[in-house]
Amino acid sequence: MGKRRRPRIVVVGAGFGGLWAVRTLAFEPVEVLLVDRRNHHTFFPLLYQVAAAEIEPEAIAFPIRGLLRRFPNVAFEMAEVRGIDPAARRLETDGPPIDYDFLILAPGSLAHTFGVPGVAEHAFFLKDLDQAVALRNHILSVFERAAREPDPLRRRRLLTFVIVGGGPTGVEFAGALAELIARPLRRDFPTLDFREVRVLLLEAMAEVLPGLPAVLSAYARERLRHLGVEVRRRAPVAAVGPDRVRLQDGEAIETATVVWTAGVRGHPLGAALGLPLGPGERVPVTPALQVPGHPEIYVVGDLALPEGPGKLPMVAPVAIQQGTLAARNILRALKGRPSLPFRYRDPGTLVTIGRNAAVAHVFGRAFTGFAAWLLWLGVHLIRLIGMRNRLVVLSGWAWDYLFYERVVRLILPSLPVRGK
Amino acid sequence: MGKRRRPRIVVVGAGFGGLWAVRTLAFEPVEVLLVDRRNHHTFFPLLYQVAAAEIEPEAIAFPIRGLLRRFPNVAFEMAEVRGIDPAARRLETDGPPIDYDFLILAPGSLAHTFGVPGVAEHAFFLKDLDQAVALRNHILSVFERAAREPDPLRRRRLLTFVIVGGGPTGVEFAGALAELIARPLRRDFPTLDFREVRVLLLEAMAEVLPGLPAVLSAYARERLRHLGVEVRRRAPVAAVGPDRVRLQDGEAIETATVVWTAGVRGHPLGAALGLPLGPGERVPVTPALQVPGHPEIYVVGDLALPEGPGKLPMVAPVAIQQGTLAARNILRALKGRPSLPFRYRDPGTLVTIGRNAAVAHVFGRAFTGFAAWLLWLGVHLIRLIGMRNRLVVLSGWAWDYLFYERVVRLILPSLPVRGK
Known part of the structure; x- marks a missing residue:
């Protein structure tokens, strides 16, 4: 008799939800495959600073394979998922299909045009x-x-x-x-x-x-x-x-x-499940984040629409907590334990508005100004993945703050990229 | 009577040759216009490190307008030069034409396929x-x-x-x-x-x-x-x-x-002069770097082929020295002084081969190994434009050297750029 095959958990999407799911599953007796069509994780909260020529795009991207090196039971495949066959527990991709025992869908969201012409x-x-x-x-x-x-x-x-x-x-x-x-x-x-x-x-x-x-x-x-x-x-x-x-x-x-x-709407991969979608083209899920009728499929992050009252914001902390819970629920299911329902612990909201100013809504308190701005800086620097990325981002901020200079005022690539 | 118009010097290309020409003309009683189809200067000697995922492309690019701010008599136009009318002293561009009294052409070079198929x-x-x-x-x-x-x-x-x-x-x-x-x-x-x-x-x-x-x-x-x-x-x-x-x-x-x-060959703009080209499609110029028959047009850098024995390498030091001399010769001409001929002061050659190793041919001496490698590092860091660029490049090198890590292992942009 060969040794018993470990359950295979496939995680789609290397954003906050997918990465935190993978972290939770690392070193556990399961085989994990992370799939993303990019080879890097993107730190979305600072995208606007890339657009404002303050930091280089590389500074808020981190190679996924570099993140996974220390996890012996986690592999990565750069692939685009094109379809889901829940009956066969199989993903169709731009290459060979991928089989799973459990699936965590964390593909995120796209811009929502609300049908406005143009x-x-x-x-x-x-x-x-x-x-x-x-x-x-x-x-x-x-x-x-x-x-x-x-x-x-x-x-x-x-x-x-x-x-x-x-x-x-x-x-x-x-x-x-x-x-x-x-x-x-x-x-x-x-x-x-x-x-x-x-x-x-x-x-x-x-x-x-x-x-x-x-x-x-x-x-x-x-x-x-x-x-x-x-x-x-x-x-x-x-x-x-x-x-x-x-x-x-x-x-x-x-x-x-x-x-x-x-506005944003759920990633088109949600439609590939073949189930009715909720508002914003998000996938309705149980309180334990499972797709109804398919307890082996979890949806987390922007694509997930957990049932119950109260609308969750489509932000990183929700994705992180949901990715972690989905992974925990899979580990619990493998041990025969019941699933836990998702409960959002809101860490608060921080929005910066130029230098020295931000608004903070944290621990039920609302405050503004320099203190909120410093809090914003610290939180974002800590959350960013990679020590060198922190160094590069911090230096971009420093040049902006000290010299009123945006260092990445570069039209680069010079050749137009296909699509906007 | 209005005040007398200052002579207008147009410099095409913001590489080493063009930039050093502009620096030489700054604060002089002339009006200078720098033209480039990109908005940034590129530090070519480190291009290969961008391709090897060691440093981000932004780290070896610097916004041209940022370089020119301190020069009151120098303006910049992001434009593509498409033709030269030496009789009218006018450049055709992708926008309005540009008139000049003196022209310094420093567009550089392209890859030379030598007609090898494919x-x-x-x-x-x-x-x-x-x-x-x-x-x-x-x-x-x-x-x-x-x-x-x-x-x-x-x-x-x-x-x-x-x-x-x-x-x-x-x-x-x-x-x-x-x-x-x-x-x-x-x-x-x-x-x-x-x-x-x-x-x-x-x-x-x-x-x-x-x-x-x-x-x-x-x-x-x-x-x-x-x-x-x-x-x-x-x-x-x-x-x-x-x-x-x-x-x-x-x-x-x-x-x-x-x-x-x-191999490399001269930029196609050389052909726009309507004169016979030399080997490598470079423009033959007088010892003072002028186009024969057009003493108001200078060619510097990779595109220039000064007459006389000895072939100059197509490297940054030649472009820097030629750009400087062309600008000086224009200033001398305006004062009625004779032109100076170009004489190359060879600062030597440095080529690095992986970590801790390089070859150096400096001051007539040939040496190799760690000392040559340190010299390579220092020279390139000093030559790089922009303090923050130096910081970012140095941190990329440090991560590589200390952690055997290439920090920019990113497939970015994810969308294919048109052309290779």
């Missing part, structure tokens, strides 16, 4: 590193083009930046963009009249940072105004074109740059 | 940052594909790397690639059999590093062999295909990766 074709997004780099290259390119543009109308259009969505990503990027323009680009382009530059933040609802205490939203809005950002509330977008964005009230804003941060 | 379509190059990043992404991708490839022939093909050209770039990249494979990738891919990995360096001539003393060439060759590189001399390439390279003696080597460092 968004997919003309807007920029901040959901992955390629998009952040494309946006950085575009921003620097429109300034270069504006510097050569004699026609004032075309020049104003090139210098108008519209950010759609007043959530944390929109607010943080608007602040970072305004500061990039105010000092580094103003010094780079002495021949441009910077009164022609506009940064607008459009929020469909009554207030930015919805879900946070009103005092924090008001502070964020005031800080953005102080940085020169025109904050428009109750300004839903009707359509996006190559040269303008049109609001639902009929107003048209001429712009070459629309950044869409208005 | 090179342009199938080979990788190390002549700009996009190419270096594309090569890095490809190397990491073939390892990922090999890890999923059950067919041993296909796997061996994926794991065979052929570098064509035994000059400094080929030798330095071969050493860096061999060390990337030997430690970091061996740890990343525990399921691969590394006896299937081959790195070949093909040199058409009788010896690698031609032009250096024989003792240095022999040392470099031995070091490469020690690192596991198969060095083949007198092995000219007949053709490159998508899956193999064929030598002139008929041998075919199955490979998914051919890196072509066998």
